[in-house]
Amino acid sequence: MVVYFAFLLHIYQPPVQIAPVIKQIVNESYRPILNALRDHPKAKISLNINATLTEQLDDYGYQDIIEGISTLASRGQIDFTGSGKFHPLLPLIPEPEVLRQIKINNETNRKYFGSIYNPKGFFPPEMAISEEIFPAIKKLGFDWVISSGIANSLPEFPSTFISQHEKNGLNLVFRDDMISIDCAFDKINTVEAFANRLKYKNQDHDYYVILAMDGETFGHHVKHAIKNFLIPLFKALPNRNDIKLCTVSEIIEKFPKGSKQIPKASSWSTMPYDLDRKVPFPLWFDPNNPLHLEQHRMIMYALTTVHLAEKYHNGMDNDQKHLYTNARSFLDRGIHSCQQWWASKRPWYSPDMIIRGLSEIILASVNAKRSIPSTSKDILQAMDLIFKDMLIAQNKIIESL
Incomplete structure (x- = not known):
């Protein structure tokens, strides 16, 4: 054997x-x-x-x-x-x-x-x-x-x-x-x-x-x-x-x-x-962990802003395309799993790592919005609504640290 x-x-x-x-x-x-x-x-x-x-x-x-x-x-x-x-x-x-x-x-x-x-x-x-x-x-x-x-x-x-x-x-x-x-x-x-x-x-x-x-x-x-x-x-x-x-x-x-x-x-x-208890990913998305819920919300908002900006890529000038590239890069970095892991409190917890991940997500969204041509007023208004909700989620994360 x-x-x-x-x-x-x-x-x-x-x-x-x-x-x-x-x-x-x-x-x-x-x-x-x-x-x-x-x-x-x-x-x-x-x-x-x-x-x-x-x-x-x-x-x-x-x-x-x-x-x-x-x-x-x-x-x-x-x-x-x-x-x-x-x-x-x-x-x-x-x-x-x-x-x-x-x-x-x-x-x-x-x-x-x-x-x-x-x-x-x-x-x-x-x-x-x-x-x-x-x-x-x-x-x-x-x-x-x-x-x-x-x-x-x-x-x-x-x-x-x-x-x-x-x-x-x-x-x-x-x-x-x-x-x-x-x-x-x-x-x-x-x-x-x-x-x-x-x-x-x-x-x-x-x-x-x-x-x-x-x-x-x-x-x-x-x-x-x-x-x-x-x-x-x-x-x-x-x-x-x-x-x-x-x-x-x-x-x-x-x-x-x-x-x-x-x-x-x-x-x-x-x-x-x-x-x-039907929680397959407990260290990254536990419905009973308010931090996880807000982190996931922020990631989904950032994904939405970058994907919306991508639709307008052909109408962007060179500066706007550069901003979009930045947004895409920040988003790629921002969806790494460690920020949720450090928010699991099982037993790991690090406000520093949570904030570092959050910063990448915010930078992705800000650059995505700035990349959209000013003529696209409807999409910019939609971005404003997304940003209002992102601010609420961000504040909840910061206040809970």
Whole structure:
């Protein structure tokens, strides 16, 4: 019996992150992980890097990280996944924005990583899925999508076969939530403890386990995790026959297709009691959290203003087109998921991060309004009404901090 397992590491920093934090994470996590892979040529991971982080790495002079990822990918040690560039919670935005975020993520990462960036799989930010996002993922040509284990709707957990989406045939893989969480929180931190945990089924047939977590777990959140766990694991694996490290794409190729399903709307932070109360995205859109409601309202207003401005793009002069481009850029940045996460109070709360995200949304709307030709009086009047409601929502957010 062999347990085939994969690490899917997700690395990302919000577009409003400050430079000293990125520097710290590069030194503690990204660079040591790449070094560990480089020093152990048989080690491999699946990697999601949101393209906003790729740009930040370039902007702050960490080209060695970009080059290191490219080299490892060319050696087959990194299996890329697609995602949304600015890390929005995809189920909370309309399909045109979902498509846009995925497309610009691909375009930006291909700019930096070249043709080696050709992901087969898709990592939804925060593993947040709903039925509404699968058509866009399928349309853009991805072969598989990963979700949290809680999303599985079959009576059995897929571990000997690959489940498929009932409607569009996308291959579905699910994170083993319990083992992933225990790794992330340093509860499994030796090679033998890890191997024994992977062999939890204690059966005579082969099966697979997919572990997914923030890449920053290793070295940044858990300081000793690379030196004391990841490197010893990479060193030991070539000499073991009971557990085999793969990429997620390799697991999908190895195991047969099985039962079809429609996964449950959820995220990798969703708990069973959240599903019981019909709140699939509790850290980003909890109807019982007034901050979440106003944040979502602000995002929807900003989306409306930018989409309205886009309709008048052909009638804009060069200055107005420049304002529209600014609006579009601020909106892309402003829909990142972190501002809602920091408003969840479960237990995370940061007025600073909430305000940073709110500022991007306001800048998007202001630039969108200013881009509209003065002859379009009806649309400008509509913008005025939207702005009045935005002010109310903004004041509620500020007053609640």
